[in-house]
Each structure stands twice: as structure tokens, then as C-alpha cells.
Amino acid sequence: MSVQRIKYPSDLSQEDWEHIKPYVSQAKSSKTLGGRPEKYPKREILNAILYLISSGCRYCDLPHDLPPGGIVWKYFNQWSESGRFKYINQKLRQQVRVQRGKTAQPSVSIIDSQTTKNVRITKNTGYDAGKKTKGRQRHLLTDT
Numbered sequence: 001m002s003v004q005r006i007k008y009p010s011d012l013s014q015e016d017w018e019h020i021k022p023y024v025s026q027a028k029s030s031k032t033l034g035g036r037p038e039k040y041p042k043r044e045i046l047n048a049i050l051y052l053i054s055s056g057c058r059y060c061d062l063p064h065d066l067p068p069g070g071i072v073w074k075y076f077n078q079w080s081e082s083g084r085f086k087y088i089n090q091k092l093r094q095q096v097r098v099q100r101g102k103t104a105q106p107s108v109s110i111i112d113s114q115t116t117k118n119v120r121i122t123k124n125t126g127y128d129a130g131k132k133t134k135g136r137q138r139h140l141l142t143d144t
Contacts, residue, residue, distance in 0.1 A: 005065035010054040011047045023088045040067040048072040106143030113139045
């Protein structure tokens with residue numbers, strides 16, 4: 001993808017990419033190792049994933065100047081199943097905490113839950129006896 005493309009609002013800035021780059025798996029081929037070079041840079045694949053999340057479109061509806069939906073889907077599934085996104089989130093959170101003068105790991109956290117009513121009966125439906133509400137519970141955990 002040597003052709004310059006228009007920037008989308010969801011694209012990673014150069015500064016953001018420099019923070020994330022060490023945690024994204026790089027191509028297994030190189031001039032010394034040999035092998036087929038990657039056709040789409042990992043940054044462009046991440047930009048496509050961010051475009052999908054921000055726009056809510058389908059993989060097949062990605063603009064033509066981003067990598068094809070099938071490749072984006074493959075990498076998204078690989079990185080999700082391997083825990084790559086959780087790992088990146090953990091490392092970036094630690095960096096932000098250290099920059100703000102805190103320890104890398106939180107020492108105190110707050111947990112809260114909310115029961116939301118749902119129309120369909122699912123296997124995850126529960127009952128909140130305190131509020132006398134049927135529905136799904138969602139939980140939020142945050143550090144101080």
C-alpha cells in the first residue's frame with residue numbers, strides 16, 4: 001500500500017502508533033530470513049479495525065483504501081483469541097499510570113453492577129433480588 005490515502009478520524013496518530021507498535025506482532029519474513037513480505041502493514045490493519053469499531057460497518061463494507069475485510073477479520077480474530085488486545089490495553093494502562101506518578105498496578109479498585117431488562121430470554125438472564133428485576137447484569141471495575 002504505497003499509495004497515500006485519505007486520513008480517517010479513527011486512524012492512529014504517529015504518536016499513538018509508536019506506543020502500540022512494540023506490542024503488535026511484526027512480519028515473520030525479512031531480508032535475512034526470507035519469506036513473503038507482508039502486503040498490508042499492521043498499522044493499516046489496526047486502522048481498519050478502528051474504522052470498523054467507530055463506524056459500525058461490516059467487514060465487507062470497508063473502504064477500498066483500507067486492507068480487505070477478510071484480512072482484517074483474520075487478524076482481529078487472531079489478536080482477540082490470543083489476548084493481544086488485552087495485553088496492549090494492560091501495557092498502555094501501566095504507561096499512563098506511571099506517567100501520572102502512580103504505581104504501574106492499581107492498589108484500590110471499585111466494582112459496581114447494574115441490571116438491565118431484556119426482552120428475549122437468554123441463558124444469561126438472571127434475577128436481581130434487591131431491585132426485584134429480571135434481566136442481564138453488567139459489571140464495571142475501575143481503579144481509583
